[in-house]
Amino acid sequence: MKRFLSLMGAAVMAASTVFAQESDSIMFRKISTEIMMHGKSYDNLRVLCKDVGHRISGSKEAAKAVEWGKQAMEAAGADRVFLQACDVPYWYRGKESLMLKVGVRGQYRKVKALTLGNSQGTDGKPIEAAVLMVRNFQEFEKLTPAQVKGKIIFFNYRFRQDFTFTFQGYGDGVVYRWATPSVAAAKGAVGVIIRSMSTGADDFPHTGGMHYMDSVSNIKIPEMALGNYSADTLEQYFAEGKPVTAKMQSDCRMMPDKVRSYNVVGEIKGSEMPEKIITVGGHLDSWDVGEGAQDDGAGCVQSIEIIRAFKALGIKPKCTIRAVLFMNEENGTKGGEAYADSAVKNRENHVLAIETDAGGFSPRGIGLEMSDAEKKKIRDYAPLFLPYGVYDFTREEGGTDIGPMKRKLNVPLAGLLPDSQRYFDVHHTNNDVFENVNHRELKLGSVVLAQLIWLVDQKGL
Amino acid sequence: MKRFLSLMGAAVMAASTVFAQESDSIMFRKISTEIMMHGKSYDNLRVLCKDVGHRISGSKEAAKAVEWGKQAMEAAGADRVFLQACDVPYWYRGKESLMLKVGVRGQYRKVKALTLGNSQGTDGKPIEAAVLMVRNFQEFEKLTPAQVKGKIIFFNYRFRQDFTFTFQGYGDGVVYRWATPSVAAAKGAVGVIIRSMSTGADDFPHTGGMHYMDSVSNIKIPEMALGNYSADTLEQYFAEGKPVTAKMQSDCRMMPDKVRSYNVVGEIKGSEMPEKIITVGGHLDSWDVGEGAQDDGAGCVQSIEIIRAFKALGIKPKCTIRAVLFMNEENGTKGGEAYADSAVKNRENHVLAIETDAGGFSPRGIGLEMSDAEKKKIRDYAPLFLPYGVYDFTREEGGTDIGPMKRKLNVPLAGLLPDSQRYFDVHHTNNDVFENVNHRELKLGSVVLAQLIWLVDQKGL
Numbered sequence: 041m042k043r044f045l046s047l048m049g050a051a052v053m054a055a056s057t058v059f060a061q062e063s064d065s066i067m068f069r070k071i072s073t074e075i076m077m078h079g080k081s082y083d084n085l086r087v088l089c090k091d092v093g094h095r096i097s098g099s100k101e102a103a104k105a106v107e108w109g110k111q112a113m114e115a116a117g118a119d120r121v122f123l124q125a126c127d128v129p130y131w132y133r134g135k136e137s138l139m140l141k142v143g144v145r146g147q148y149r150k151v152k153a154l155t156l157g158n159s160q161g162t163d164g165k166p167i168e169a170a171v172l173m174v175r176n177f178q179e180f181e182k183l184t185p186a187q188v189k190g191k192i193i194f195f196n197y198r199f200r201q202d203f204t205f206t207f208q209g210y211g212d213g214v215v216y217r218w219a220t221p222s223v224a225a226a227k228g229a230v231g232v233i234i235r236s237m238s239t240g241a242d243d244f245p246h247t248g249g250m251h252y253m254d255s256v257s258n259i260k261i262p263e264m265a266l267g268n269y270s271a272d273t274l275e276q277y278f279a280e281g282k283p284v285t286a287k288m289q290s291d292c293r294m295m296p297d298k299v300r301s302y303n304v305v306g307e308i309k310g311s312e313m314p315e316k317i318i319t320v321g322g323h324l325d326s327w328d329v330g331e332g333a334q335d336d337g338a339g340c341v342q343s344i345e346i347i348r349a350f351k352a353l354g355i356k357p358k359c360t361i362r363a364v365l366f367m368n369e370e371n372g373t374k375g376g377e378a379y380a381d382s383a384v385k386n387r388e389n390h391v392l393a394i395e396t397d398a399g400g401f402s403p404r405g406i407g408l409e410m411s412d413a414e415k416k417k418i419r420d421y422a423p424l425f426l427p428y429g430v431y432d433f434t435r436e437e438g439g440t441d442i443g444p445m446k447r448k449l450n451v452p453l454a455g456l457l458p459d460s461q462r463y464f465d466v467h468h469t470n471n472d473v474f475e476n477v478n479h480r481e482l483k484l485g486s487v488v489l490a491q492l493i494w495l496v497d498q499k500g501l
Numbered sequence: 502m503k504r505f506l507s508l509m510g511a512a513v514m515a516a517s518t519v520f521a522q523e524s525d526s527i528m529f530r531k532i533s534t535e536i537m538m539h540g541k542s543y544d545n546l547r548v549l550c551k552d553v554g555h556r557i558s559g560s561k562e563a564a565k566a567v568e569w570g571k572q573a574m575e576a577a578g579a580d581r582v583f584l585q586a587c588d589v590p591y592w593y594r595g596k597e598s599l600m601l602k603v604g605v606r607g608q609y610r611k612v613k614a615l616t617l618g619n620s621q622g623t624d625g626k627p628i629e630a631a632v633l634m635v636r637n638f639q640e641f642e643k644l645t646p647a648q649v650k651g652k653i654i655f656f657n658y659r660f661r662q663d664f665t666f667t668f669q670g671y672g673d674g675v676v677y678r679w680a681t682p683s684v685a686a687a688k689g690a691v692g693v694i695i696r697s698m699s700t701g702a703d704d705f706p707h708t709g710g711m712h713y714m715d716s717v718s719n720i721k722i723p724e725m726a727l728g729n730y731s732a733d734t735l736e737q738y739f740a741e742g743k744p745v746t747a748k749m750q751s752d753c754r755m756m757p758d759k760v761r762s763y764n765v766v767g768e769i770k771g772s773e774m775p776e777k778i779i780t781v782g783g784h785l786d787s788w789d790v791g792e793g794a795q796d797d798g799a800g801c802v803q804s805i806e807i808i809r810a811f812k813a814l815g816i817k818p819k820c821t822i823r824a825v826l827f828m829n830e831e832n833g834t835k836g837g838e839a840y841a842d843s844a845v846k847n848r849e850n851h852v853l854a855i856e857t858d859a860g861g862f863s864p865r866g867i868g869l870e871m872s873d874a875e876k877k878k879i880r881d882y883a884p885l886f887l888p889y890g891v892y893d894f895t896r897e898e899g900g901t902d903i904g905p906m907k908r909k910l911n912v913p914l915a916g917l918l919p920d921s922q923r924y925f926d927v928h929h930t931n932n933d934v935f936e937n938v939n940h941r942e943l944k945l946g947s948v949v950l951a952q953l954i955w956l957v958d959q960k961g962l
Contacts, residue, residue: 072663072665077662077663082702201941202533202534202537202538204533204537204888204889204945206941239941241543241940402863402920402922404890427665428665429865459890461863461941461945462941462942465939465941478922478926479702480662480700480922481922484665484922
């Protein structure tokens with residue numbers, strides 16, 4: 041397309057209310073220009089992804105990420121950088137393989153699969169068993185224990201692509217990742233294979249957290265995920281009435297001891313009310329595949345960028361602004377708990393906590409988990425955000441890491457809501473790499489976070 | 502991120518006005534579900550990109566694309582498919598190279614570059630000359646003809662990344678691609694190098710249309726574009742005061758004869774008012790690099806998808822719905838002119854013409870180039886589009902191919918406005934390939950186009 045002639049005079053949205061002053065919109069523009077022209081989040085993300093890589097809680101890579109985070113906060117110009125200790129679980133993947141044999145005289149062939157996080161492995165010995173396919177829990181319930189006993193159950197539940205907001209599809213389907221091993225074990229199954237929680241038109245398997253529910257079964261059987269294409273193929277075998285046998289093997293295990301780890305906190309001291317704190321954060325840990333680029337390297341570098349941009353613009357916030365890289369969001373939230381516990385212990389006064397953990401895509405909204413009066417206060421300024429593509433203030437949405445702040449201190453929460461179309465293509469996969477993050481989309485997320493923080497700092501909440 | 506617990510109850514936007522009926526919103530949802538679950542646009546795009554590839558007007562690939570388009574329209578279930586002849590220019594690239602020598606005793610090294618579309622080549626003989634850098638026209642104006650004579654001018658104008666809506670940045674800078682050769686030739690320059698019209702954090706050079714302005718100079722000098730990284734490097738040589746010499750060579754030329762080509766039109770006959778026509782289209786030609794995936798394979802397959810989805814849903818539109826794959830958008834608009842000329846000749850009654858030529862990214866808005874009363878009519882239904890992420894109805898925007906319909910018949914125009922962050926990273930480059938189109942984003946564009954067409958068909962305009 042060329043179109044430049046007709047576009048030169050493209051109308052710019054001129055939304056405005058009595059609440060939004062022209063000076064506010066000028067400051068919004070300054071913040072945007074600074075970050076879009078001089079932002080360091082993309083460069084920082086490259087280093088995190090390429091020099092540190094994936095960084096599951098408890099791993100040496102996670103420890104390296106803490107060092108990286110501390111240095112990046114210092115380079116951004118934080119007045120104070122400190123680490124906040126937390127003890128985290130360490131789930132270890134090791135070697136794993138899934139082989140399938142189709143038909144009675146078939147040969148075993150390896151398929152691309154990932155064991156789900158927190159899953160028990162097979163203790164070095166392969167599990168070999170016939171595979172039974174069900175599409176959902178309703179179908180599984182119809183099976184008798186005799187039918188299930190000794191089998192590997194393939195839960196072939198499809199991510200619902202019909203939800204426009206993909207987090208709804210994730211919310212709908214993720215129970216098949218989370219709960220199937222205990223449900224299947226209760227009827228005597230020896231393993232579970234799932235279709236990944238994936239919107240991807242590809243074959244990347246997605247890992248992610250599962251857990252064992254002692255109330256359902258005290259037997260811990262392993263769980264592995266297939267990418268969509270492999271799941272389609274397996275489904276096809278069943279459609280053709282072919283018997284399928286699987287051989288699962290994995291060293292995966294939860295390490296017996298917790299590991300000392302840290303949140304990384306960078307601060308700009310408030311100029312008028314330093315005791316009041318506004319927090320913005322993402323999580324530093326990732327799953328042990330890919331590079332944790334969208335989940336949630338993006339949120340980390342966006343948060344660090346707030347410090348850099350405020351300093352570069354000479355903004356002296358009234359309140360203290362904290363950028364926090366939370367540890368252990370993926371399988372424990374120990375960092376989030378430690379942050380809230382510290383706030384309780386130190387009787388801190390938190391104005392607002394914001395999380396960015398839905399990918400570094402173009403922002404579209406800000407989720408609000410707070411009182412109606414507080415929501416109204418932010419929504420009154422909504423027109424200021426419109427030129428930056430942010431229009432949705434309707435969702436009740438904070439974030440996992442800041443959840444404890446709400447529960448323990450009733451802190452108002454907000455969550456950045458980027459475009460959700462691509463997130464569940466890559467999240468928790470080997471494809472969640474730096475190359476799949478767009479520099480402008482990433483920076484634009486920081487712009488909106490910085491604008492929100494500036495606004496709440498100026499106007500209160 | 503996991504967050505599924507808090508998200509299960511995520512609030513759904515419940516916007517509504519007196520104009521939007523519940524039955525409308527139910528049909529919007531049906532259209533969305535059909536396309537997101539069963540849409541064929543992504544599969545169609547793969548074939549166009551991989552089996553046909555790039556397809557500049559007049560080339561044999563463009564002819565193959567016409568055949569592909571006809572078959573795809575038929576497969577989509579169009580009541581009638583026909584070709585509409587137009588005679589198009591054929592610009593041929595051939596071999597090209599740009600070499601730079603830095604310093605007096607330097608060696609020539611090849612750099613990645615693309616000649617701009619429509620540009621004259623060097624007739625087989627290399628042009629070798631000292632390079633002068635200017636940042637913009639203002640700097641160039643200060644140079645005397647004596648300084649410019651015999652030189653190659655490097656117009657190092659940067660794409661302004663501070664505009665949130667990247668088409669504004671493109672509109673700002675594209676004159677440096679379009680007009681620099683004539684401007685430079687008027688002072689005796691022998692060639693032009695430009696920094697690409699690119700938002701990319703990469704080194705892909707971008708081609709695209711240029712033209713020679715006889716009123717400025719009747720000498721046609723060649724123009725080549727560098728990717729951002731190469732332009733940064735070249736800029737750095739000048740910052741260090743190093744003399745730079747360039748050797749340009751290219752076979753590029755505009756072929757003397759026009760080539761017979763075609764628009765591809767697929768139609769669903771109107772059930773009540775078949776004489777009234779609603780058009781939706783993208784352009785089938787592309788530049789001769791990459792695969793023309795975002796520009797504008799995406800628009801083509803989105804338009805074809807409207808036919809398929811209406812048929813699959815059993816929608817019998819009152820008006821005739823036409824999907825059009827326009828030929829020669831990139832350097833001539835001959836297809837768009839032919840379509841409008843045919844409409845004039847046949848005294849057709851066009852209700853609305855819609856273009857999708859801004860990439861297959863998540864839709865955000867619908868541009869409206871029509872009377873205020875018509876704009877109001879569509880805007881009254883804006884809340885229906887909000888659950889699909891479409892909120893911006895403020896821009897005056899149709900599209901290049903449908904422009905002649907406005908000029909010749911005063912047909913109201915609309916243009917799909919997707920998220921613009923990534924478009925100018927890839928457009929007109931070797932990186933505009935199928936892999937850089939997301940399946941959900943692409944389909945969501947079709948959803949919104951189908952919704953708009955259904956709405957205008959039902960309610961009139």
